[in-house]
Amino acid sequence: MSGREIAYIQEAFAENFISTAGNNLLQFEKQLTQIVGIDSAVALNSGTAAIHLALKVLNIQAGDEVLCSSFTFVATANPVLYLNAVPIFIDSEPETWNMCPQALESAIQDRLKKGKKPQAIIVVHLYGMPAKLKEILAIAQHYQIPVIEDAAEALGSTYQNNMVGTFGEIGIYSFNGNKIITTSGGGALVANNPEYTQRALFLATQGKDLAPHYLHSEVGFNYRMSNIAASIGLGQLEVLPERVKKKRAIFAYYQESLSQYDFIQFQPELSGHYANRWLSCLVLAPDQPVTKEKIQSALAAEFIESRLLWKPLHEQPLFAHCSYYGQNIAGTLFQQGLCLPSGSDLTDTDLELIVRVIQKAIEK
Numbered sequence: 001m002s003g004r005e006i007a008y009i010q011e012a013f014a015e016n017f018i019s020t021a022g023n024n025l026l027q028f029e030k031q032l033t034q035i036v037g038i039d040s041a042v043a044l045n046s047g048t049a050a051i052h053l054a055l056k057v058l059n060i061q062a063g064d065e066v067l068c069s070s071f072t073f074v075a076t077a078n079p080v081l082y083l084n085a086v087p088i089f090i091d092s093e094p095e096t097w098n099m100c101p102q103a104l105e106s107a108i109q110d111r112l113k114k115g116k117k118p119q120a121i122i123v124v125h126l127y128g129m130p131a132k133l134k135e136i137l138a139i140a141q142h143y144q145i146p147v148i149e150d151a152a153e154a155l156g157s158t159y160q161n162n163m164v165g166t167f168g169e170i171g172i173y174s175f176n177g178n179k180i181i182t183t184s185g186g187g188a189l190v191a192n193n194p195e196y197t198q199r200a201l202f203l204a205t206q207g208k209d210l211a212p213h214y215l216h217s218e219v220g221f222n223y224r225m226s227n228i229a230a231s232i233g234l235g236q237l238e239v240l241p242e243r244v245k246k247k248r249a250i251f252a253y254y255q256e257s258l259s260q261y262d263f264i265q266f267q268p269e270l271s272g273h274y275a276n277r278w279l280s281c282l283v284l285a286p287d288q289p290v291t292k293e294k295i296q297s298a299l300a301a302e303f304i305e306s307r308l309l310w311k312p313l314h315e316q317p318l319f320a321h322c323s324y325y326g327q328n329i330a331g332t333l334f335q336q337g338l339c340l341p342s343g344s345d346l347t348d349t350d351l352e353l354i355v356r357v358i359q360k361a362i363e364k
Contacts, residue, residue, distance in 0.1 A: 002235055002236065003235075004235035007235070008231035008234045009228060011024065011231065012024050012227050012231045018226065018228050019226055020205070020224040021227060022227030024231045025230040027230070028183075028231075028237070029041045029043050032173075032237065033190065035237060036163040037166055038165070038191065039192045039194060040192075040196075040197040040198075041189065042188060042190075042197045043186065043187075043224070043225035043233070044187045044200075044204055044223045045187070045222075045223055045224065045225055045226075046174070046186065046187045047075065047150075047152040047175075047176065047187035047188075049204070050174075050187040050189040052083075053200040055080065055082075056199075057200055058146050058148070058169065058170070060080075060083050060120055061085065062083060062084035063084065063086065064119040065085070065086045065087075065088050065118045066080045066086065066088065066120045066121075066122060067088050067104065067145070068087045068088065068090065069090060069098065069126070069150070070091060070312040070313045070314045071091075071092045071098070071309075071330035072126060072310055072313065073152075073310055074316065076124055076150050076152075077122075080122075081318075086322065087313070087319060087322050088107055088324075089312070089319065090324075091103045091325060091326020091330055092126075094329055095268055096129050096132060097126050097127070097267055097330075098123065098124060098130075098131035098132065099123045100329065101139060103325045103326040104139055107323075108143050108145070110325070117143075118145055119145070120146050120147075121147045122148045122150055123136055123149055123168070124150040125149065125164050125165075127275070127279045127281055127339075128153050128157050128180070128247075128275045128277055128279070129269065129275040130154065130157050130273045130275065133159050140168075146169040147168030148168055148170050148171070148172065151172060152172060152173060153179065153278045153279075155173050155179070156240055156241070157274060157275050157276045159273060161274075166190065166192070169193070169196070170189060170190070170191045170196055172187060172189055174187045175188070180344075181233070181236035181243060182232070183225065183230065183233040183236065188225075201224075203220050203221055204221055204222075204224050205220065205223075206222060243344050246344045247280075247342060248275075250277065250280055250342055250346060251280040253351050254266070254351075257355040258359075262285075263285040263288045264285075265283050265284075265285070266280070266283075279342045280340045280341075281309060281338065282337065282338055283333055283337040283338075284336050284337075286336065290361060290362045292337065294361055295358055295361050296338060299357055299361075301357075302353070304353070306341065307338070308337065308338060308339070309333055309339060312328075315334075341354055
């Protein structure tokens with residue numbers, strides 16, 4: 001926490017608005033739209049809820065196929081299953097680790113041959129790194145398939161100087177406790193089409209029709225963010241630039257400190273791509289004496305947490321029935337990659353210790 005959140009929380013208590021209504025909630029949405037540069041936003045209780053509502057807003061039905069990045073957290077694809085729709089998984093490319101445009105187009109062409117036109121594309125900006133949006137959006141436009149940007153990990157990242165999450169039909173952000181800023185738990189759906197956000201707000205608040213009494217003609221959900229959570233978010237939005245700066249400094253330290261090892265590669269950043277570096281991730285070349293397990297074990301011995309990269313969704317038992325297109329770049333990254341400690345409260349001493357432990361594990 002930045003320390004700035006408590007004043008907004010006290011304001012919410014003073015106004016006696018602690019549930020899913022209040023001025024701070026509205027202000028949080030307004031400030032979010034101004035920061036990312038988009039017309040409208042709906043603050044929700046999770047990024048997962050935002051993806052679910054994005055699919056609902058785009059009228060995804062049972063049996064519809066949705067093209068989805070495979071190299072991501074399960075929350076990206078679970079909402080597809082909520083609707084009894086069918087995820088079709090797309091491999092990564094090695095330059096950003098995100099959805100591969102070539103695999104995407106191959107998948108679309110193959111599904112069309114099978115008589116099933118995909119109804120949406122969910123592209124993820126993995127670990128805060130913008131995907132190849134120019135290529136992906138061109139393909140989507142050619143085949144007239146709407147794009148949902150899963151920018152859950154990427155608030156503060158830009159593509160061609162514009163915030164990610166603002167390029168597709170709908171964007172989503174997450175403010176979970178592990179994200180670059182947090183509302184303790186929360187998310188948002190954003191769009192330049194106000195009809196999308198109005199529809200999402202209606203569905204997020206139990207689908208209550210306009211009437212002098214409680215009237216419901218379709219299924220709604222309890223997905224609205226609370227005014228207290230939004231109060232935390234207001235304090236966090238103030239320090240977003242500082243968080244991005246610190247995360248990028250952490251990444252730069254790791255990259256520079258481990259640059260002498262040519263078998264260690266970090267997630268690249270192409271021209272025009274500006275990542276918030278939510279997590280600093282590396283991959284090890286195969287057939288090296290040091291493995292990710294050896295590094296992870298050495299860190300754990302010093303009570304330093306690290307984590308494996310996301311296990312691709314096409315390799316998950318939950319999605320064993322789903323089609324997959326690509327060359328298993330995502331699977332290779334999972335097998336060879338590791339997420340290093342990346343918290344914005346890491347000190348220089350912390351970072352020096354982490355690097356020293358890694359170097360010792362390598363030199364053994």
